Amino acid sequence: MTVDLVLKDLKAYINGQVVECCIAIESRRIFKIGRESQMPRADNVLRLDGLLVLPGIIDVHVHLRDEGKAYKEDFYSGTVAAAAGGITTVFDMPNNDPVTMSVATLRNRIEIAKSKILVNVGFYSEFPSEIQEIDNIIKEGCMAFKLFLGEQVGGLNIADNNKLTAAFKRIGNRVPVAVHAEDHEVLKIVKEELKKEGIDGLEAFIKAHPVEAEEKAVKRIITIAERTGVQVHFCHVSSENGLKEIVKAKASNLPISCEVTPHHILLSTKELLSIGPVGLTLPPVRDTRHVNALWQGISKKFVDIIASDHAPHAHWEKSANIIWNVKAGVPGLETILSLLLNEVNKGKLALADVVRLMAENPAKIFGINDRGSLREGNKADLVVVDLKREYYIDSQKFYSKAKYSPFDGWKVKGKPVKTFVGGQLIMDEGEIVGKPGCGEAIRRSVKN
Numbered sequence: 179m180t181v182d183l184v185l186k187d188l189k190a191y192i193n194g195q196v197v198e199c200c201i202a203i204e205s206r207r208i209f210k211i212g213r214e215s216q217m218p219r220a221d222n223v224l225r226l227d228g229l230l231v232l233p234g235i236i237d238v239h240v241h242l243r244d245e246g247k248a249y250k251e252d253f254y255s256g257t258v259a260a261a262a263g264g265i266t267t268v269f270d271m272p273n274n275d276p277v278t279m280s281v282a283t284l285r286n287r288i289e290i291a292k293s294k295i296l297v298n299v300g301f302y303s304e305f306p307s308e309i310q311e312i313d314n315i316i317k318e319g320c321m322a323f324k325l326f327l328g329e330q331v332g333g334l335n336i337a338d339n340n341k342l343t344a345a346f347k348r349i350g351n352r353v354p355v356a357v358h359a360e361d362h363e364v365l366k367i368v369k370e371e372l373k374k375e376g377i378d379g380l381e382a383f384i385k386a387h388p389v390e391a392e393e394k395a396v397k398r399i400i401t402i403a404e405r406t407g408v409q410v411h412f413c414h415v416s417s418e419n420g421l422k423e424i425v426k427a428k429a430s431n432l433p434i435s436c437e438v439t440p441h442h443i444l445l446s447t448k449e450l451l452s453i454g455p456v457g458l459t460l461p462p463v464r465d466t467r468h469v470n471a472l473w474q475g476i477s478k479k480f481v482d483i484i485a486s487d488h489a490p491h492a493h494w495e496k497s498a499n500i501i502w503n504v505k506a507g508v509p510g511l512e513t514i515l516s517l518l519l520n521e522v523n524k525g526k527l528a529l530a531d532v533v534r535l536m537a538e539n540p541a542k543i544f545g546i547n548d549r550g551s552l553r554e555g556n557k558a559d560l561v562v563v564d565l566k567r568e569y570y571i572d573s574q575k576f577y578s579k580a581k582y583s584p585f586d587g588w589k590v591k592g593k594p595v596k597t598f599v600g601g602q603l604i605m606d607e608g609e610i611v612g613k614p615g616c617g618e619a620i621r622r623s624v625k626n
Contacts, residue, residue, distance in 0.1 A: 181209050183601055184220035188562075190231040191533055192552050201231065203558040206600035211554055224603075226562055229595065232533060233551050234266025234559030235515055236540035238356075239413055239437060239485035241507070242268070242299070244290060246275025251490040251579050253294035254614055259488070259511040259578040260297045261605040261612065264594025266559035267298040267540075267549060267620065268488075268511070272324050272332070279304035279332045281314045288319075288619050295617035296604050297597075298559070300544070302356065304332030305345055312348045319621025321544055322353050322411065327395045328360035328460065336362060339402070346406040353622060354409040354435075354544065359395035359420060360387060360461055373502070380451055383501050384462050389417035392461060396423045403432055411543060412436040414487050416461040418471035425480050435543050437483035440517045441508060441584060443472050449584070456496050457584035459487065460506040476531065482543060484518065484535045486510030490580030509580040513571055517585065519563060519592025545622055558601035567593040577610065 181204040189196050192211065200217050202210040210217065237260065243251035260268050270287070272278035278287055284303050291299055300321035306312060312323075327336055335341050349355060369386045377385075396412060400423060403410045415421050415436045427434045445453075445463045457463070475481040489507025498504045518536070521527040533551075541550025548556050568591045573583040597605035604612025 180219045180221060182220065183222045183224065184217050185231070186214055186217070186223060186225050187228060188226040188231050189228060190552055191233070191529060194530060196230065196529070201552070201560075203601035206558055208552065208554050208556050208558050211552065226596075229562050229564055231552065232561050232563060233537040234549065234561055234597070234599070235264050235536045236267040236546070236550060237265050237486050237488070237511065237514065237536070238269045238483060238540050238544060239439075240268040240270060240488045240511065241273070241490065242270045243274065243490065245287070249579075250492055253291045253299070254296070255577060255579050256488070256490075256511070257294070257296040257299065257617055258610050259509070259576060261597045261599070261610060262577050262608065263512040264515040264561035264563065264597050265297060265511055266561065266597060266599050267300065267546070269300045269302060269321055269544070272302045272304040273326065277304050277332060278302065279306050280311060281318050284315060284318050284320060292619050293615045295619070296610070296612045296614060297599050297617045298620050299617060300546070300620040300622065305334035307333030309341075309345050309348050312345065316349070316352050320353065321620070321622045323349065323355045324358070325355055326358045327399075328358055328362055328365055330362075339398075343402050343405060346402055346408040349408050351407065351409065354411045356411045356413050357395070357399050358413050358460070359399060359415075360391045361394040361398070364388065364391040364394060369502075378501050380455065380458075380501065383458060383504075384447055384450070387461050389419045389464065389468065392417050393419035393423060396420045400424075400427045400432065400434070403427070403434060407433070409433040410435075414439050414442060414461065414485070415472070415481070416442045416464050417468045421471055421475050421480065425475070428480065435482040435539075436480075437485045438472050438476070438481050439485060439487045440510060440514050443469060443476070444517060445584060453584050455498070455501065455504045456582050457508065458496075458504055458506045459489070459508055462506075473526075476527075476535070481535070482539045484514070486514040488578075490578055492579075493582065496582060508584055509573070509576060509578045509582070512576050512578060513583060513585050515561070515563070515594050516571070516590045516592055517588075519565060520590040523565065523591040546620065558598060560598040561594050562596035563592060564595050565592050567591070567595065569593060
């Protein structure tokens with residue numbers, strides 16, 4: 179038999195260990211892992227000079243924009259950015275224009291994406307206006323539903339606990355619900371008070387998103403999860419308070435998971451005040467007490483996933499004179515893996531942590547069983563990294579349309595140098611060599 183590709187002279191992270199091996203790829207999947215003498219003939223052979231191969235990174239929190247927000251990012255620019263960052267699968271958030279919240283909007287978004295994407299893309303849906311429409315959206319293949327509690331985005335009234343409970347019951351155990359946990363009432367009251375007092379600036383923005391808003395929203399959703407048994411995933415947890423409530427719920431064996439972002443574990447309010455509005459995110463970064471608590475959550479495996487929350491905006495949207503007019507969100511696809519590999523080199527993370535938090539757990543939690551690990555039969559989504567490569571982050575070189583970053587100028591050690599999607603090389607030493615459409619639009623299989 180002759181396969182499509184054999185990768186030789188490499189080290190790979192397999193079953194919790196780094197081993198020297200070769201990898202044979204056929205029909206977009208890993209065909210064989212073993213010694214060079216065990217490899218079949220191949221149409222193409224690529225030697226990796228001893229570099230490290232990891233499972234392709236899965237980023238479960240990405241805003242690819244496009245459609246009415248294509249000036250910020252589109253499916254092509256966003257997935258090129260992902261490829262450059264060593265990410266092979268992303269999940270697209272639904273707060274688009276139009277909002278993805280129906281069979282029609284989901285189907286249309288998938289069709290638009292198919293011809294543009296370079297990496298694999300799964301799609302969230304917001305909750306529809308009519309609860310019974312949930313069934314059809316699930317059948318269409320959404321990976322999960324997204325619930326924004328900070329403001330009204332989808333069709334479900336976020337102030338109505340009965341409606342939320344009914345929607346969660348309708349979902350059952352078929353797909354997860356990913357939650358942006360900031361209580362809209364707390365946010366509204368605090369923001370109005372600050373505006374009345376004429377308080378502006380970064381410190382006002384931080385005050386307008388207190389940890390109490392996250393804690394209250396987390397508690398609320400946990401209560402609904404207890405009643406309904408739905409699988410809940412808390413997005414971008416930013417505070418010790420919120421994480422403590424999640425840990426308690428996990429101890430009660432509720433089907434709950436959570437994620438943190440690089441900016442919430444690598445930046446604090448002190449750095450934000452120095453960086454300026456370009457570093458504004460929702461929720462904002464916190465003081466060092468909360469940063470330390472998130473790191474402790476990672477070390478104790480309370481945190482399940484690290485995701486980028488890639489949220490690109492136009493430059494003018496990040497430089498408004500009034501803080502309330504600044505768009506919150508930062509690009510992260512091209513920095514997340516390097517930032518975490520840098521932490522590996524510093525000894526703060528293990529390589530096993532990176533693979534668990536950015537490949538294995540995302541695949542497990544969101545039900546994509548043939549990705550997330552290097553295993554024969556799995557999709558050949560791989561990233562080759564050079565753990566010794568040092569470079570400075572420069573947002574002007576991003577493939578993303580968003581040419582800014584709170585990590586601009588950071589020196590990092592560890593870099594993705596090749597990205598394979600379905601066995602096809604799409605990024606090589608920072609150059610995009612894949613073509614639009616080589617990524618796969620992923621649909622989640624429905625549980626019976």
